[in-house]
Amino acid sequence: MANPNPTPTHHFLSSRHILISGAGMAGLSFTLALHKLWPPHLPPPRVTLLDRDNRQNALGREGYSLSLAGHDDTGGLYALKDLGLLDSALDKAILGAQGDMGGCFRVWDERFREVMSVRPKPAEGLPSAGIRIARRDLRGLLVDGVRDAGGEARWGVAAVKAETNGDGRVVVIVEGEGVRDGEERIECDLLVVADGGGSKIRRGLRPDDVLVYAGAVQMGGIASFPEGIPPPLDENWGMQLSGGQGVCCFYSPVDKKGVVWALSFLEPEARSKLGGNPSQEAADRVLEEARERGKILGPLFQRMVDATTEPASVFCLPARDKAPFRHDLDGAAIVFIGDSNHAVSPFAGYGASLALKDGWDLARKIVQAGSLRDAVLEYDAISEPRAVKVRGTSRWRIKYGHSTGVTAFIFHTLLAVMGYILWLTGRG
Known part of the structure; x- marks a missing residue:
């Protein structure tokens, strides 16, 4: 009797060239996932990963931490489990690695009294429902995973433009310190764009699809405590509300x-971004404005401002995001993942999880499908609604987290009731 499920003997990307623009969370996740999922009996594609930073700068300049969710299969921890990096990530986690015994997300009032704590149950197969991890540590794990898998990475090379040639392949123009003559043309059969919210490739192909201002400004920095972080921030991360005064503050450890x-x-209007390595004068202006705006938040907040002594850590950012889109492959074999497709603001707390899941899901659908068109259609059906939901949640937080008057009172009451319910059900 014939085998009803014969082993495929061909794949549409076997021995083809896949170019990935951007070695952030999405690009690295896709690269590693494709290697792990590719059928061993089939010739693999040639995969080239590009990133505008050199390797040393890419891993050394990211001094903040991020959240990875693990309460369902849309979270970053679930993606890391699939990628084989979960245990390594938990070893490097700042908070949350011990599950119910670790820290959790909390909401405090202006006097730092707890309003709500959130400790959801982990998804099946995960030891924790969420962790905080230094971005540089997470990216380092992914870079090492790609390297150990034999992936080809070109650092100091940025894709700036993409077009099709006569035979349907994609021609990518790249430049950067890793390009000898200033500019180079690379041909590929599939371009995966993962170069962030300000993607140059998207700007060229979709000029009207841009980041939009979400209505809020964040300013802050990294406070240093040589003798140890003061409680309750030594064991938790979360948000402090201002009792209806229109400001709030997010806190998270970046290390011990x-x-x-x-x-x-x-x-009402977006202000200019301040970041990178601001001057002492510019950093002082931000800190002084933050001190004045946050005076309602009490002495612990003021202590945070006082302990922020390195100008390089100070920032002022207008929150921006971008709606996701589904792909039309009639033009070219180009797929956008992560922030290049659906950027979210820091208020989402889910950007890294979306990026990691995008990379895994696109690789999985490509390996399983009979054509690139089918793979991308199935990928979009997962990725687009997931990103829409996260963006909506982020906008909701912006609106109500900075509310005043009666709206703020209702919001605070709602959080208190939710906190009580979470406590009763063992999730708070």
Whole structure:
């Protein structure tokens, strides 16, 4: 009797060239996932990963931490489990690695009294429902995984433009310190764009699909405490509300002695971004404004501002995001993942999880499908609604987290009731 499920003897990307623009969470996840999922009996594609930073800068300049969710299969921890990196990530986690015994997300009032704590149950097969991890540590794990898998990475090379040639292949123009003559043309059969919210490739192909201002500004930095982080921030991360005064502040440890804080408030027009390595004068202006705007938040907040002494850590960012889109492959074999497709603001707390899941899901659908068109259709059906939901939640947080008057009172009451319910059900 014939085998009803014969082993495939061909794949549409076997021995083809896949180019990945961007070695952030999405690009690295896709690269590693494709290697792990590719059928061993089939010739693999040639995969080239590009990133504008050199390897040393890419892993050394990211001093903040991020959240990875693990309460369902849309979270970043679930993606890391599939990628084989979960245990390594838990070893490097700042908070949350011990599950119910670790820290959790909390909401405090202006006097730092707890309003709500959130400790959801982990998804099946995961030891924790969420962790905080330094971005540089997570990216380092992914880079090492790609390297160990034999992946080809070109650092200091950025894709700036993409077009099709006569035979349907994609021609990518790249430049950067890793390009000898200033500019180079690379041909590929599939371009996976993962170069972030300000993607140059998207700007060229979809000029009207841009980041939009979400209505709030964040300013903050990294507070340093050589003797140890003061409680309750030594064991938890979360948000402090202002009792209806229109400001709130996010806090999270970045290591055993540092806390990133981000004071936020609504503003009708986006202001200029400050970051990278601001001057002492520019950093002082931000800190002084934050001190004044956050005076309602009490002495612990003021202590955070006082302990922020390195200008390089100080920032002022207008919150921006972008709606996701589904792909039309009639033009070219180009797929956008992560922030290049659906950027979310820091208020989402889910950007890294979306990026990791995008990379895994696109690779999985490509390996399983009979054509690139089918793979991308199935991928979009997963990725687009997931990103829409996260963006909506982020906008909701911006609106109500900075509310005033009666709206703020209703919001605070709702959080208190939710906190009580979570406590009764063992999730708070």
